[in-house]
Amino acid sequence: xxxxxxxxxxxxxxxxxxxxxxxxxxxxxxxxxxxxxxxxxxxxxxxxxxxxxxxxxxxxxxxxxxxxxxxxxxxxxxxxxxxxxxxxxxxxxxxxxxxxxxxxxxxxxxxxxxxxxxxxxxxxxxxxxxxxxxxxxxxxxxxxxxx
Amino acid sequence: xxxxxxxxxxxxxxxxxxxxxxxxxxxxxxxxxxxxxxxxxxxxxxxxxxxxxxxxxxxxxxxxxxxxxxxxxxxxxxxxxxxxxxxxxxxxxxxxxxxxxxxxxxxxxxxxxxxxxxxxxxxxxxxxxxxxxxxxxxxxxxxxx
Numbered sequence: 001x002x003x004x005x006x007x008x009x010x011x012x013x014x015x016x017x018x019x020x021x022x023x024x025x026x027x028x029x030x031x032x033x034x035x036x037x038x039x040x041x042x043x044x045x046x047x048x049x050x051x052x053x054x055x056x057x058x059x060x061x062x063x064x065x066x067x068x069x070x071x072x073x074x075x076x077x078x079x080x081x082x083x084x085x086x087x088x089x090x091x092x093x094x095x096x097x098x099x100x101x102x103x104x105x106x107x108x109x110x111x112x113x114x115x116x117x118x119x120x121x122x123x124x125x126x127x128x129x130x131x132x133x134x135x136x137x138x139x140x141x142x143x144x145x146x147x
Numbered sequence: 148x149x150x151x152x153x154x155x156x157x158x159x160x161x162x163x164x165x166x167x168x169x170x171x172x173x174x175x176x177x178x179x180x181x182x183x184x185x186x187x188x189x190x191x192x193x194x195x196x197x198x199x200x201x202x203x204x205x206x207x208x209x210x211x212x213x214x215x216x217x218x219x220x221x222x223x224x225x226x227x228x229x230x231x232x233x234x235x236x237x238x239x240x241x242x243x244x245x246x247x248x249x250x251x252x253x254x255x256x257x258x259x260x261x262x263x264x265x266x267x268x269x270x271x272x273x274x275x276x277x278x279x280x281x282x283x284x285x286x287x288x289x290x291x292x
Binding site for chain 2: 070074
């Protein structure tokens, strides 16, 4: 159940981010406007990213019992998103020309977005951890606990 | 909710009787709390059986379909399954932190977020545990976040 909630969250977040990015790319490149078909295509792309993340998650959990190395976690995240955007968006839906310029552009945009989202999430988690530590500290002082 | 406490020397063992027309959420919390208070786990070690009070348990872990109870001083094997223990300890200080581990939050020294979405928990005995990222929301909820 927790896994399902987590991946629904991943799907919705990636859809929201993809919408903003595609709208921005469209606007600045002067390309065609976003159609209804694009909206469904984007939903499918985000679903593909979510499924790929779930599969790699299951695989890394089996390979690394506690936690995979951070570099692998980051690398897999970038590869998953980039591969889906390049192959589904570029080759299948023809959102952009599948040439060196667009491949590099997609990779650069993916890396920038990945680290931006990663940084924000890390800051949020740091704040949560600080709050939890404060609660633990105050509870211990209140109860005079000494284990 | 009305509370009546009858104290008399004629009673050997304390007994709690709840009289109600139906069980609401508030009452369920009371029932769960009483269940947890009166709950002791049988721990097996070196052929001996010991009754373990839930307050003295740091965490419970399931390894290769066996359940182990980690106390501050010792490790015991338990015949109950992890999900059975989780059901009993649902409204207590215990929280599921991964597929195979339930942690008593009273034994946490501090927590630290990891770069891969997981949390690292430092226990009061110096041990470190990992909170799987799927269980991080439940863990935060336990602290009202």
